Amino acid sequence: DSGVTQTPKHLITATGQRVTLRCSPRSGDLSVYWYQQSLDQGLQFLIQYYNGEERAKGNILERFSAQQFPDLHSELNLSSLELGDSALYFCASSVSWAGGVEQFFGPGTRLTVL
Amino acid sequence: SQQGEEDPQALSIQEGENATMNCSYKTSINNLQWYRQNSGRGLVHLILIRSNEREKHSGRLRVTLDTSKKSSSLLITASRAADTASYFCATDDDYKLSFGAGTTVTVRA
Numbered sequence: 001d002s003g004v005t006q007t008p009k010h011l012i013t014a015t016g017q018r019v020t021l022r023c024s025p026r027s028g029d030l031s032v033y034w035y036q037q038s039l040d041q042g043l044q045f046l047i048q049y050y051n052g053e054e055r056a057k058g059n060i061l062e063r064f065s066a067q068q069f070p071d072l073h074s075e076l077n078l079s080s081l082e083l084g085d086s087a088l089y090f091c092a093s094s095v096s097w098a099g100g101v102e103q104f105f106g107p108g109t110r111l112t113v114l
Numbered sequence: 115s116q117q118g119e120e121d122p123q124a125l126s127i128q129e130g131e132n133a134t135m136n137c138s139y140k141t142s143i144n145n146l147q148w149y150r151q152n153s154g155r156g157l158v159h160l161i162l163i164r165s166n167e168r169e170k171h172s173g174r175l176r177v178t179l180d181t182s183k184k185s186s187s188l189l190i191t192a193s194r195a196a197d198t199a200s201y202f203c204a205t206d207d208d209y210k211l212s213f214g215a216g217t218t219v220t221v222r223a
Contacts, residue, residue, distance in 0.1 A: 002156060033210065043157075043202065043213035056209040090156060099206040100145045100164065105156040 003027065004106035006091050012112045018079040021109045023091030025072055031055070031094045032074040033103060034066055038087035049074055050097035081113045118146075118203040118214030126220045133190040135217040137203030138183075145206035146179055146186050150199045151216070157202065160188075193221045 003026035013019055025032050034046040036059075045058035049068035060066075063081075068074040078085060088110050092103040118139045127133050139146070145164050149157040163170045163179045163186065170177045176189040190197055198221045204211035 002158070004156075035211075042215050045210040045212065048209055058210055088154065092157075097209060099209060100162070102147070102159040102162060103211060104159070105149075107156045108154075110154075 002104040002106060004091060004093050004104050006089075006106035006109050008109060009107065010110045010112070012114065013081060014114055015081055015083060017081050017113075018077065019081065019111065021076040021078070021089050021091075021111075023074045023076070023093075023106060025074070025091075025093030026104050029093035029095050029104070030072065031097045032068055032072070033092040033094075034060075034074070034076050035090040035092065035105075036087045037090060037108070038084075041087075043090075046076070048097070055097050078111070083113050086111055086113045118205055118212065120201070120203060120214045120217040122217060123215070124218045124220070126222060127193055128222050129193060129195060131193055133193050133197070133219050133221075135188050135201055135219070137186045137188070137214055139186075139203075139205050139214075140184065141205075143181070143205045143207070147204045147206055147211065148175075148177060148186075148188050149202045149204060149213075151202065152199045160201075162206070190219070193219075195221050195223055197221050 005024045030051045046060040048056040066076045088108045091106045121136045147162045148160040174191045200216040202216045204213045
């Protein structure tokens with residue numbers, strides 16, 4: 001158990017819909033990362049937050065957005081969903097915002113778009 | 115885009131044998147990390163090696179890094195059935211991890 005929790009575990013929805021994925025980082029970790037894992041793209045970095053502020057953006061679509069709240073939990077919002085958005089979405093956390101530190105991954109949310 | 119590429123894509127070995135997988139990357143790095151993923155579950159950190167280090171050990175794991183060749187290798191010695199998983203190298207880009215496609219290792223009993 002990494003100490004990172006993600007809800008829900010599974011999500012099945014239809015094209016065009018909007019969903020919210022939730023992540024609670026490990027106690028004491030200020031940095032939260034979101035990754036997408038799909039068969040064709042592999043593991044892709046989406047976005048990072050540190051202590052409530054966006055630090056870095058990766059290959060995140062404009063239809064996707066995220067935020068980190070004062071209690072440090074984070075939400076990833078996916079809207080106008082397409083079939084290709086079906087993937088495993090991971091949240092990770094680390095103690096700092098910089099590199100050179102271990103990232104602790106949550107169990108993931110499996111999103112299926114029908 | 116993926117920074118690292120693992121080789122081989124898949125590996126099948128007998129319990130007790132060693133497993134070696136390689137990772138090549140494209141641009142200069144500060145650190146390189148290896149992670150393990152069991153069948154669609156979350157990733158587990160195995161080891162981090164810094165660009166000024168050449169070799170690092172952790173239990174049955176040995177990681178090497180050759181920055182001149184932009185490559186790293188992960189050796190798992192005396193493999194066990196529980197080592198069956200996908201292994202990913204990730205270049206550490208100061209704020210994000212860029213993962214390769216992974217090596218799927220199957221350890222046969």
